Amino acid sequence: MGHNKPSTAGEVPADLARLWRLSASARRGRPAELDVDRVVGAAVDLADREGLDGVTLQKVAQALGFTKMSLYRHVGSKEELVELMADHATGSAPGLDADSWRDGVHWWAAAIRARYAEHPWLVEVPVVGPPRGPNAIGWMDAFLRVLCDTGLDPGTKAGVLVVVSGYVRNAIQQGRQMAEGRRGTGLSQADNEQNYGRALAALVHPERFPEAALLFKAGAFETEPGENPEDQDFVFGLDLILDGVEAAIARINR
Amino acid sequence: MGHNKPSTAGEVPADLARLWRLSASARRGRPAELDVDRVVGAAVDLADREGLDGVTLQKVAQALGFTKMSLYRHVGSKEELVELMADHATGSAPGLDADSWRDGVHWWAAAIRARYAEHPWLVEVPVVGPPRGPNAIGWMDAFLRVLCDTGLDPGTKAGVLVVVSGYVRNAIQQGRQMAEGRRGTGLSQADNEQNYGRALAALVHPERFPEAALLFKAGAFETEPGENPEDQDFVFGLDLILDGVEAAIARINR
DNA sequence: CGCAGTTAGTGTACCGGAGATACTATCCAT
DNA sequence: ATGGATAGTATCTCCGGTACACTAACTGCG
Known part of the structure; x- marks a missing residue:
């Protein structure tokens, strides 16, 4: 074809x-x-x-x-x-200079996140293989450059890239979906009211799914208007991963 | 509709x-x-x-x-x-008992990975929202139960879940694609020979993409027959993340 | 200068999939 | 038995991707 x-x-x-x-x-x-x-x-x-x-x-x-x-x-x-x-x-990867690899990764992640925000449909594009386009490669290269002085070997760097980029993509997807869920377009508001958060809260019985039920009861999947925890959540997850990377670096340079 | x-x-x-x-x-x-x-x-x-x-x-x-x-x-x-x-x-999540949360997560990850192996098309299913089905919720619950005694607060646990499950999915997808790339079905072998790994190695010029070029030159994206590094790669990334989780736990219980 | 060869865009037709609608078939409860 | 409810069927429409054969526009060579 x-x-x-x-x-x-x-x-x-x-x-x-x-x-x-x-x-x-x-x-x-x-x-x-x-x-x-x-x-x-x-x-x-x-x-x-x-x-x-x-x-x-x-x-x-x-x-x-x-x-x-x-x-x-x-x-x-x-x-x-x-x-x-x-x-x-x-788009093409921005040149970046950061004092630490950690800042660099944060910057990188924020940069792609911004791109995804401009083109929300990007997360719908099925990932059909490793990066092949010049821009994708450019972002990849930018990421690897950030890790240049960490002493990690190439394979490990690639692994970190996979983990981080996967995380970013996932987080954005998740965020977008939640945003979609609470979009109140007039008529569908009543629909949304009882929508998934609540419906699931009713379905997830505490005796069968104790831990999950806690989350749903706590409304962990409903975002109150006013606050925007998305950024904090995003950074939290990223830092979680980066703590892992830090440990790996420490281990190597020990 | x-x-x-x-x-x-x-x-x-x-x-x-x-x-x-x-x-x-x-x-x-x-x-x-x-x-x-x-x-x-x-x-x-x-x-x-x-x-x-x-x-x-x-x-x-x-x-x-x-x-x-x-x-x-x-x-x-x-x-x-x-x-x-x-x-x-x-499928329904297996009940699991592990000595440590870390073992538990490993076990959990291996278990889903096995499911994905049985139904490779699962990774093609577009993720259209947070988990809604009973089985998906069950796996979610199982994961959260593993983290039960870590002292992490619910939001953090959910965050960890997002990161880990995203990683697993991503890793499997990636692995599957590479496997697909090197499938030698007679005629297409010649095609595959010069296929993406090599073609990209030619396109990714060292002066423009220095770090990425290193990876491609090193053949980081071609798997030699005989060895199967997939499992090790998988575990490596998982442990990377779990090191981060460990840091978070340590921080909380400090 | 004009023709031969090349490349760009068009018209048409096909295949196949999702789904709406209106139908027939089947069976339960009264 | 029969009427109302439900299950499965027959058709039909719409639309998306793509193959193929065509026409249109242009270039460089003789």
Whole structure:
């Protein structure tokens, strides 16, 4: 599936070539009005407005004033489009300088978190493999650079990256969902009232799920309006992990 | 979307009622030949064989010898079916007893990991909200019970749960993908040969991505046949996090 | 200058999936 | 037995992704 477009680097598969923008910009034939970036840009705009499900080849093409099929000349498949969108929306990693690796990681995490906030649909993009896009690699590299002077060996650094980035993604996802749950759009408010928090509180019987019941009874999954504990929660979890990293570093440099 | 089926507990929405099997098993009218469990069972079988994408109402119905539409009487929507499948495949949490909370968490993690191994498609199920099914809640409860005597407050325990379960899911996903990458099915072997690891090694230039390039050059993303570092990697990351938890506990009980 | 070859965008048609609706079949309680 | 409730079916619509064959636009060569 997906056609093969010639690329400068002979060995790179077509989809990777597009992801890294290696196209040799054909000098013969009809010049292209469209290009990968315009397609991806339109798709990202759409996703920002309507979410990932709202992105359809039809609508993307419509937004650009072209036919659905013309997109296939530039992206190969819907799946690939999503990957391109994700890498584009992730953006290039900011250069960072921090005094300690710990500050650096905090900064890194906050930075991606901000990107996710700009493009909430990013968390819906299924993770289908290790990072492949230039931007994703850039973030990865930025993270690894933060850990440069820790004395950790490469494998360990990679492990830390996996853990931290997984945590960030997860935390954002979780946060987004809760926010969604308490969105009071007029009519659905009554629905939300009895919504999952409460419904589950009724289902989770203390004798069967003692510990979980405590959490639900305490309303740990309902956020009171006014306070915004999300940031603190985020930082808490991150610091938890970083304490672990610190222990690892201490162990190595002992 | 989704119809409302009456349930014993008046206040519980229909989908939750089905998830918790609260149906009042109608006493009038034609008796059902089908039920939620048969539908879910067939769907899970299908997913085990063909992956989550292979699950289609059509095929599930076919496997059961019914029409597609009959399923809607029992599951409300495809999305709900997937949720039901996930909770079913996750299975009930095993009772566990360990000497230390640390052993307990290891055990817990290994146990879910095993479940994921039985139903690899579980990682493809999009996480659309906090745990809602009885089995998911059961696992949650089991985890919290492990942390019972640590002195951590409920919020912190929940935070730890989020971090750990996120890690496990992530690690499994990652592992699965790498395994997929190196699946040599005859013809695609040549494809795989130059596949992503190598292609990326060519794209990730040391001057632009110094740290990442090191990783790719070192072949950190290619697994040699023979050794199986997956387990060690998994445990490594878990212990990293648990070191952090340990620090938190120490801090509290100080 | 104009034609050959190349590349971009279009039209159309297909496959397959989700789901709405209206139907028929079946069975219980009265 | 029969009427009301429930289970399963037959069809139909909508829509998304994609293959394929076409037309349109342009370039460089002869």
